[in-house]
Amino acid sequence: MILLDLALTFGVLSLVAFGGMPAVMPEMQRLVVDVKGWTTAPEFIQLFAIAQAAPGPNVLIVSLIGWKAAGLWGSIVALLAVCAPAAVLAWWIADLWERFKESPWRVAIQRAIAPLVVGLILSGGYVLCTPAAGPDWRLWAIAAASCTAYLTLTVNPLWILAAGGTIGAFLL
Amino acid sequence: MDVTPPQTLRELFTGFLAIGARSFGGVMPWAHRTMVEERRWLTQADFAETIGLCQFLPGPNIGNASIVLGKRWFGVRGSAVAFLGLMALPFFWVMALGILYLEWASNPVVRAVVTGVGATGAGLFIGTALKLGRAIVNRPAALVLVAACFLTVGVGRISMLIVLPVSAAIGIFFARRGWL
Numbered sequence: 001m002i003l004l005d006l007a008l009t010f011g012v013l014s015l016v017a018f019g020g021m022p023a024v025m026p027e028m029q030r031l032v033v034d035v036k037g038w039t040t041a042p043e044f045i046q047l048f049a050i051a052q053a054a055p056g057p058n059v060l061i062v063s064l065i066g067w068k069a070a071g072l073w074g075s076i077v078a079l080l081a082v083c084a085p086a087a088v089l090a091w092w093i094a095d096l097w098e099r100f101k102e103s104p105w106r107v108a109i110q111r112a113i114a115p116l117v118v119g120l121i122l123s124g125g126y127v128l129c130t131p132a133a134g135p136d137w138r139l140w141a142i143a144a145a146s147c148t149a150y151l152t153l154t155v156n157p158l159w160i161l162a163a164g165g166t167i168g169a170f171l172l
Numbered sequence: 173m174d175v176t177p178p179q180t181l182r183e184l185f186t187g188f189l190a191i192g193a194r195s196f197g198g199v200m201p202w203a204h205r206t207m208v209e210e211r212r213w214l215t216q217a218d219f220a221e222t223i224g225l226c227q228f229l230p231g232p233n234i235g236n237a238s239i240v241l242g243k244r245w246f247g248v249r250g251s252a253v254a255f256l257g258l259m260a261l262p263f264f265w266v267m268a269l270g271i272l273y274l275e276w277a278s279n280p281v282v283r284a285v286v287t288g289v290g291a292t293g294a295g296l297f298i299g300t301a302l303k304l305g306r307a308i309v310n311r312p313a314a315l316v317l318v319a320a321c322f323l324t325v326g327v328g329r330i331s332m333l334i335v336l337p338v339s340a341a342i343g344i345f346f347a348r349r350g351w352l
Binding site: 049052083093118119125127140160163166167 | 192193194195199200201202205217220221223224225226227229230231232233234235236239240243244251255258259261262263265266267269270271273281283284285286287288289290291292293294295296297298299300301302303304305307308314315317318319320321322325326327329336339340342343344346347348352
């Protein structure tokens with residue numbers, strides 16, 4: 001049954017997605033395109049672009065894949081499957097995290113994690129701008145302009161995104 | 173900076189609804205702006221640590237953050253409310269845009285605009301990382317960890333399953349020696 005297949009596939013992805021969705025994207029592509037055949041490779045890239053462009057967590061790409069595989073129920077099952085196992089784990093860890101509030105080990109782990117998250121978010125931006133094997137200077141230029149605008153202007157980032165889309169229309 | 177956690181489930185819901193509704197190109201910049209800058213639910217450091225924990229855990233980071241923060245403030249109801257608030261509008265918008273885009277996918281201009289928005293979202297990611305990095309910029313050991321993470325995971329595309337345990341162990345060693 002395809003809904004069960006969606007639930008199991010994305011449920012497993014949920015538990016191996018250390019560092020979030022960008023980290024698990026290659027594995028998701030392999031499973032969805034090569035193993036399950038729910039979309040083709042060009043379709044997968046388009047669905048990924050939509051999940052980037054639309055408001056909301058990037059994880060919603062799984063709803064688009066679920067939609068292609070099994071319609072509306074597929075989209076709902078895929079989203080819940082990719083979130084639920086991780087949510088249960090987060091729930092449990094958060095509790096443990098509070099209980100050891102005074103522990104020097106918790107303080108050490110927190111201090112250790114802060115630089116890692118900065119490096120990982122930087123990596124996420126870099127990887128998003130490097131979709132093919134080689135660097136694409138046009139994507140990097142758009143990202144650099146966006147980053148500069150975000151840090152220096154006080155405008156709503158929606159305007160930055162609209163500008164980036166307009167530049168993309170001429171540059172890409 | 174004074175911070176005040178959300179007082180009601182309704183406030184929690186509308187806050188996460190605001191994050192989800194506006195979060196073009198990646199949620200983290202909007203989570204930061206909404207919770208730290210606009211509503212002042214969290215301090216900058218608390219936000220970085222909470223996101224750090226959620227980044228450390230498997231699964232969608234912002235989904236985990238809604239579970240962890242919802243639980244911290246209101247227990248299981250808070251987790252459910254924050255998660256539903258976060259996902260409700262984006263789910264319908266992504267589905268609507270996806271169905272619309274599949275109709276227009278053959279148009280090269282449409283494709284270029286969507287890709288440009290994606291690259292801009294990546295730039296917002298980098299901007300958020302730089303903002304978070306301000307808190308640790310005066311600690312050389314922290315900058316070494318940032319660079320190591322970026323070079324291995326970002327440039328080297330090495331699996332996080334290898335990089336995270338190693339860099340976390342090094343980070344804890346640094347922290348125990350008081351370098352972080």
